[in-house]
Amino acid sequence: MNWPILDDLESWSIDNEAGELRVVVADGREARQAWKARSEGPIDFKRVTFHPGDLVLEMVTPWDEVLEIEVYGEDDQFLRRQGRLVIYLDQNKWIQLTQSIHEPARVPAQELEASRRIIDLARGGEVILPLSSGHWVETSSAYGQRRTRLAATMVGLSRGWIMRDPLLVRSLELTAMFGNVRRGTEAPLDEGVFTLDYRHFHAEPSDPYQAKDASLPPEMVRLIETLLGAQSVLAVLLEAERTDRETVMAAQWAELHESFAKHLATEPATRPLVRTLTLFRFLADLGAEHMMVARDEGLTASEYKTWLSEDADNDIAALPYLGRNREVIHLKLQNAQKGWKASDLIDLVYLPCAAGYADHVVCEKHTGDYLQRANRRRDVGARVFTSVAELMSAIA
16 A cells, blocks of 8 residues: 555544544544535435555445445555456346345346355455446436445445446557557557546546645545545445436437448348448447547558558457457347347447456346357457356356
């Protein structure tokens, strides 16, 4: 941990109900001080306690549920994982785990047993069930008790682990790919996709804390940013009110792809060119980013044109995330009768990213089938399952 200022600190607790800050040092001495909440309105957590020695943050919800998360300590996240399996769950599987806790009669017997086993493993810190900003968006459309139960399950079982926003992963992969094209040497990918660092939860994170007091030690500022960053993301998840964010863009995206899929299905002249056409559709989804990265990595316009016509498909296929993303979109575009929904946008952005870097992915059957077929073209990546029972049988 790179916070020497905390070496002698046993715990640091903020009681928002009592309005008190309590600090306990290693020799047992403690200090108490009046504490004013950051803003008016409902309390996000009744009490928050940080244990520096264990790098654990304990949060008590307004309904008295205790949630524990591991805290980022500016440490090596690969070492922090300690070889634990990373299992990425689709939103419907998180709902199943929540039902297994609160409404077990709604879960089929085989799935219930498997769900309870993975819950025990996650609570014991034996596996990692990371959250993503995709989960954050999908949970925001729920409300009331259903929302708070689901969110509390997700926060409690993820224990603070997140998946880096796929837009950030995409940028890393494009930089590595075009660096290889330009220099002929493969640039290493940053594979720290699963982390406790909430600065990577969103592609454009907001700053949860801005120090006004210049006398604060820099390490204390970083600590406050770390703790408040995690709390702010988790507090939004735990809100009971529905908070729909974007629907129009996702609906337009789905409509565009469904129209293109129907065009491929009804125009015989496109059949010999399907793979090329779906590649161009995939690149169009990336927007100008891939061209900007190519330019930044030193490719000339002529080199980019050669890459596009000769090497693009193979180079993209070699990327853990974008290779799967491209292949899943290619397969789905050839299945026009299935149609496209706004919710497909989250699935096709987040699940291929998880499949590229996690150990296992558990998702619904439709996208799971595409991911399994995409995996056949690769030697590495997650095993993809469509039920928790299948997963638990495989890792038993």
